[in-house]
Amino acid sequence: xxxxxxxxxxxxxxxxxxxxxxxxxxxxxxxxxxxxxxxxxxxxxxxxxxxxxxxxxxxxxxxxxxxxxxxxxxxxxxxxxxxxxxxxxxxxxxxxxxxxxxxxxxxxxxxxxxxxxxxxxxxxxxxxxxxxxxxxxxxxxxxxxxxxxxxxxxxxxxxxxxxxxxxxxxxxxxxxxxxxxxxxxxxxxxxxxxxxxxxxxxxxxxxxxxxxxxxxxxxxxxxxxxxxxxxxxxxxxxxxxxxxxxxxxxxxxxxxxxxxxxxxxxxxxxxxxxxxxxxxxxxxxxxxxxxxxxxxxxxxxxxxxxxxxxxxxxxxxxxxxxxxxxxxxxxxxxxxxxx
Amino acid sequence: xxxxxxxxxxxxxxxxxxxxxxxxxxxxxxxxxxxxxxxxxxxxxxxxxxxxxxxxxxxxxxxxxxxxxxxxxxxxxxxxxxxxxxxxxxxxxxxxxxxxxxxxxxxxxxxxxxxxxxxxxxxxxxxxxxxxxxxxxxxxxxxxxxxxxxxxxxxxxxxxxxxxxxxxxxxxxxxxxxxxxxxxxxxxxxxxxxxxxxxxxxxxxxxxxxxxxxxxxxxxxxxxxxxxxxxxxxxxxxxxxxxxxxxxxxxxxxxxxxxxxxxxxxxxxxxxxxxxxxxxxxxxxxxxxxxxxxxxxxxxxxxxxxxxxxxxxxxxxxxxxxxxxxxxxxxxxxxx
Numbered sequence: 001x002x003x004x005x006x007x008x009x010x011x012x013x014x015x016x017x018x019x020x021x022x023x024x025x026x027x028x029x030x031x032x033x034x035x036x037x038x039x040x041x042x043x044x045x046x047x048x049x050x051x052x053x054x055x056x057x058x059x060x061x062x063x064x065x066x067x068x069x070x071x072x073x074x075x076x077x078x079x080x081x082x083x084x085x086x087x088x089x090x091x092x093x094x095x096x097x098x099x100x101x102x103x104x105x106x107x108x109x110x111x112x113x114x115x116x117x118x119x120x121x122x123x124x125x126x127x128x129x130x131x132x133x134x135x136x137x138x139x140x141x142x143x144x145x146x147x148x149x150x151x152x153x154x155x156x157x158x159x160x161x162x163x164x165x166x167x168x169x170x171x172x173x174x175x176x177x178x179x180x181x182x183x184x185x186x187x188x189x190x191x192x193x194x195x196x197x198x199x200x201x202x203x204x205x206x207x208x209x210x211x212x213x214x215x216x217x218x219x220x221x222x223x224x225x226x227x228x229x230x231x232x233x234x235x236x237x238x239x240x241x242x243x244x245x246x247x248x249x250x251x252x253x254x255x256x257x258x259x260x261x262x263x264x265x266x267x268x269x270x271x272x273x274x275x276x277x278x279x280x281x282x283x284x285x286x287x288x289x290x291x292x293x294x295x296x297x298x299x300x301x302x303x304x305x306x307x308x309x310x311x312x313x314x315x316x317x318x319x320x321x322x323x324x325x326x327x328x329x330x331x332x333x334x335x336x337x338x339x
Numbered sequence: 340x341x342x343x344x345x346x347x348x349x350x351x352x353x354x355x356x357x358x359x360x361x362x363x364x365x366x367x368x369x370x371x372x373x374x375x376x377x378x379x380x381x382x383x384x385x386x387x388x389x390x391x392x393x394x395x396x397x398x399x400x401x402x403x404x405x406x407x408x409x410x411x412x413x414x415x416x417x418x419x420x421x422x423x424x425x426x427x428x429x430x431x432x433x434x435x436x437x438x439x440x441x442x443x444x445x446x447x448x449x450x451x452x453x454x455x456x457x458x459x460x461x462x463x464x465x466x467x468x469x470x471x472x473x474x475x476x477x478x479x480x481x482x483x484x485x486x487x488x489x490x491x492x493x494x495x496x497x498x499x500x501x502x503x504x505x506x507x508x509x510x511x512x513x514x515x516x517x518x519x520x521x522x523x524x525x526x527x528x529x530x531x532x533x534x535x536x537x538x539x540x541x542x543x544x545x546x547x548x549x550x551x552x553x554x555x556x557x558x559x560x561x562x563x564x565x566x567x568x569x570x571x572x573x574x575x576x577x578x579x580x581x582x583x584x585x586x587x588x589x590x591x592x593x594x595x596x597x598x599x600x601x602x603x604x605x606x607x608x609x610x611x612x613x614x615x616x617x618x619x620x621x622x623x624x625x626x627x628x629x630x631x632x633x634x635x636x637x638x639x640x641x642x643x644x645x646x647x648x649x650x651x652x653x654x655x656x657x658x659x660x661x662x663x664x665x666x667x668x669x670x671x672x673x674x675x
Contacts, residue, residue: 012639015628056638063628064641086641093638 001032003072004214005054005101005182006082010067012046012053015060019286023049025238026067028312031182036208036215038229038246040222040261044282046238047218048106051184055101056085056093073100073181098129102180104171104188111171112159118145119155122174129178144173148203165196172204176211184216189224201228222261226250231322234258237282237293239310244323254315254325256298292326300329354610360603364596368420371413379411379567393588400588403579411567412592418480418568419550420600425484426549430491431542435534437492438499439526442507453500459493465555472561479563483556487549495541502537506530540611547604554597569593 012024023046031037039047052058054069070082076096077083088096105111113121122141126132132140142152148169159167168188175183185204189197205228208215217229225232226246233243234257242255253259260278280297283289291306292298298305312324316331350358372379382404391401399408441452468486475482506512507530515529531538556562557570560578564571576582576590633640 053639056641058639059635060628060633060640062639064639066643088638090638 001035003030003070004033005031005216006068006070006072007031007050007054008068008070010050010054010069011065012049012058012062013065014062016286020063021285022065022288023062023238023285024053025288026310027235027238027240029233029240029243031214031216033181033214034208034212035231036205036217036229038217038219038225038232039235040219040225040232041235042220042282045235047220047235048186049238050235051103051186051216051218054085055097055103055184056088057097057103071096071100071182075181076100098125098175098180099178100180101182101184102175102178104168104175104183104185106186106188107191109159109164109167109191112167114159116158117155118157118159118162118170122155122170122177125174125177140177144177145170147176147207148173164192165200168192168196168200169203172200172207176207176213179211180213182214182216184218186218187220188217190219190221197224204228222249222258223265234261237288238285239293239326240312241294241327242325243312244320244325248320248323252315252318252323254318254323254330255294255327256300256330257294260297300327302329305329350610351613353606354613357603357606357608357610360599361607364416364600364603365420367413368417372410372417375407375410375413377407377410379406379414382406392586399592400586402575402586402589403581403584408572408588408592411572412569412596414567415569415572415593416596416600418566419553419570419597422480422484422487422553422568423546423549426487426491426553427542427546429484429488430545430549431495431538433488433492434495434541434545435499435531435538437496439503439530441496442500442503443522443526443530449500453497456493456496456500459490460497462490464490465552468552468556469559469561472556480566483553483562487552491545491548495538495545498541499534499537502534503530506533536611540608543604543608543611547601550597550600550604569597 007027007029009026009028010024011022011026013020013022027046027050029037029039029050039050041047049058049062053062053064056064058064064086067086069085071077071085072082083092083096085093085096112118116124119138119141122144123137126137126140130137130140141155145152145155150166150169150173154162154166159170162170168191172185172188188204189200192200201224204215207213217225219225222232222234226249229246231243232246232249234241234249234255236257242249242253242258244254249258250262253262257278260276263276264278266272266275278297283293283296289295289306291308292301292310295301295305308326308328310326312326313328314321315323315325316328318331347355389401389403389405393400399412402408402411437452437456441449441456467490471486472482512525512529515525520529553562553568554570554573557564557568558573558577560574562568562571562574564574570593572593573590576586576593581587581589628640628642631640631642
């Protein structure tokens with residue numbers, strides 16, 4: 001598979017009184033064409049900052065302090081060199097956003113303008129990013145609603161006349177307006193109940209299959225990702241702790257933090273067991289301690305953990321090339337089970 | 340002290356300029372009259388001192404009758420500011436009392452008080468003032484203050500009533516009522532703190548109105564012409580043909596002073612707005628990050644190595660910028 005978006009060594013800081021908050025530290029993450037990558041972590045772990053920092057959508061006081069974000073989309077590169085989003089001008093970025101990389105924002109409640117009809121908002125997006133006549137644009141808006149399964153008559157509705165699920169679908173439709181290569185979804189289903197959530201996820205997968213875009217799916221719900229994502233990246237305190245296919249993450253979680261996450265929700269199969277959460281709370285990102293940020297909460301922590309460089313590496317004893325972890329302590333034992 | 344410093348930091352640039360400008364005038368009004376040796380009304384009989392342009396002895400020149408313009412200006416600033424601030428306090432207090440009472444009591448009281456406010460709203464203030472002053476026996480400061488206050492509260496009262504109506508229906512007010520708080524406590528501790536920025540900006544507006552109106556009244560002679568305010572200065576300059584005589588030093592200083600005080604108040608008012616609703620601040624304007632100006636709509640800047648903080652001068656200038664909210668640069672600008 002060819003990469004479509006390659007984030008390497010990206011660091012983002014928020015300037016703040018009493019020191020910069022290093023919300024994202026040297027994160028490497030690659031998104032391949034047509035793939036769903038799930039990014040999960042608890043609140044404040046830097047998942048959204050990573051996604052918005054990579055697309056340079058963060059407002060001051062945020063600063064990208066290093067790294068590169070390469071975009072390989074054919075429409076822009078024409079088969080040549082990838083473009084570095086971090087080096088692009090405001091104008092180039094405008095051409096790139098929505099057309100190439102679109103975002104479905106977190107709360108459809110706030111992202112839709114309450115005084116504009118759904119149609120006008122979709123048309124706004126189409127007009128800003130595509131050259132189309134009025135009639136074509138209208139037709140496009142209607143097809144977009146078809147895509148996400150909302151009746152065309154709803155074009156004339158105002159956001160408050162739609163249910164939460166419909167609003168979220170409208171947001172997805174808008175993101176797809178310019179046929180993007182990459183769609184970043186920032187907790188698109190967090191505010192919805194599980195039934196609607198399931199509907200929308202099914203819809204997303206279907207759309208991905210037909211339109212062929214790649215998805216970076218941000219959520220704090222690991223169980224949801226296990227079902228949805230091809231690959232999962234686990235983030236904590238601004239760093240990636242583990243990446244791997246959802247199978248690998250589910251069966252053989254390598255990082256103690258991932259294990260903690262997996263242990264905090266019940267499994268539908270297998271024997272009943274007591275749920276174990278992760279005690280403690282995330283560290284202050286202003287003055288991080290050296291080494292692994294998870295040490296204070298980790299049951300496996302060794303003195304040597306404070307010298308870990310947090311680079312992602314293969315799990316010790318594991319032969320699979322894509323299952324990477326930042327934890328050098330955990331390894332695969334003789335029986336092939338992680339210990 | 341720390342709270343004050345934080346407040347200063349949080350003010351937008353416009354409000355900082357307004358504060359400094361107004362501070363200069365207040366200072367001039369307080370200590371200015373003590374610094375000049377000539378009393379404003381002293382008429383120098385020597386014809387050689389009549390209508391002199393600015394010189395070393397008379398920094399702002401002299402009037403037709405040999406009076407010191409600088410001395411008049413400083414006394415004028417004092418008197419005008421005194422009057423305006425008093426009117427501001429009285430009228431704003433009236434508008435808070437009427438507005439909050441009206442919204443809080445509701446029903447017939449609301450109707451009556453708002454009827455009163457509406458009547459005052461449609462009264463054209465300046466013509467009425469001219470009429471009133473035409474019939475008043477004395478024309479000193481006191482009647483001016485009373486009349487201006489009586490005619491300056493209605494706008495604020497309506498705005499504060501509207502805001503109180505809104506806050507009164509919020510859940511936290513309902514909660515404090517349920518928990519048995521007394522009405523006065525709800526008003527003073529739950530409602531009014533939420534209206535501070537509104538009250539402050541209403542106060543500033545009223546002061547502005549008082550300055551403009553009192554100067555206008557004095558200019559047409561409806562004031563105590565024996566006292567020295569910015570308005571009476573303009574009155575004398577006009578009645579003794581300063582403009583025709585080309586004595587710019589006579590009418591320009593009071594005019595500019597009025598304009599600058601007005602500007603300062605308007606700038607200050609925008610500051611109160613933003614202080615009251617921090618969202619205003621976040622959604623526009625720019626920050627300075629590592630020497631680069633970044634607007635809210637700009638792409639996130641890419642700065643590989645964040646620079647250490649700047650020199651003393653730029654650190655001082657930096658304190659005017661929005662980004663000074665973001666980093667805790669010590670006043671001297673030492674390296675972090």
